[in-house]
Amino acid sequence: MIGRRILVVEDNDQVQDLLVTALRAEGAEVLRACNIGEALQAEGPFDLLVLDLRLPNGDGREIARHYAGTPAVYVTGYGQDLGKFGPLDPEDVVPKPFTIRDLLTVARRKLNR
Numbered sequence: 207m208i209g210r211r212i213l214v215v216e217d218n219d220q221v222q223d224l225l226v227t228a229l230r231a232e233g234a235e236v237l238r239a240c241n242i243g244e245a246l247q248a249e250g251p252f253d254l255l256v257l258d259l260r261l262p263n264g265d266g267r268e269i270a271r272h273y274a275g276t277p278a279v280y281v282t283g284y285g286q287d288l289g290k291f292g293p294l295d296p297e298d299v300v301p302k303p304f305t306i307r308d309l310l311t312v313a314r315r316k317l318n319r
Contacts, residue, residue, distance in 0.1 A: 210233075210317060251276070266278075278316070279309070283301070
């Protein structure tokens with residue numbers, strides 16, 4: 207992930223810190239946001255989006271639509287209820303609680319597509 211630009215959008219500070227630290231340890235340049243407004247103002251382009259599916263002011267897929275064409279990984283505590291979010295590829299979802307290994311495996315797969 208060296209040199210890749212990744213936007214992390216997560217409203218839980220502890221989870222956001224964990225995601226950012228793990229991705230930076232892999233050599234990525236990571237920008238962070240805690241809500242949709244901040245995410246939409248972030249200066250792209252990005253190589254990957256790591257998005258909380260449920261944010262206080264909306265749905266992480268709004269961010270993915272804004273950065274259309276950028277691969278996205280969705281981190282969510284609603285793994286069993288994914289159907290209510292509409293069609294999502296289960297391989298793009300990292301359910302909470304997750305391990306760093308799980309996150310990095312999905313992120314690498316998305317970056318290598």
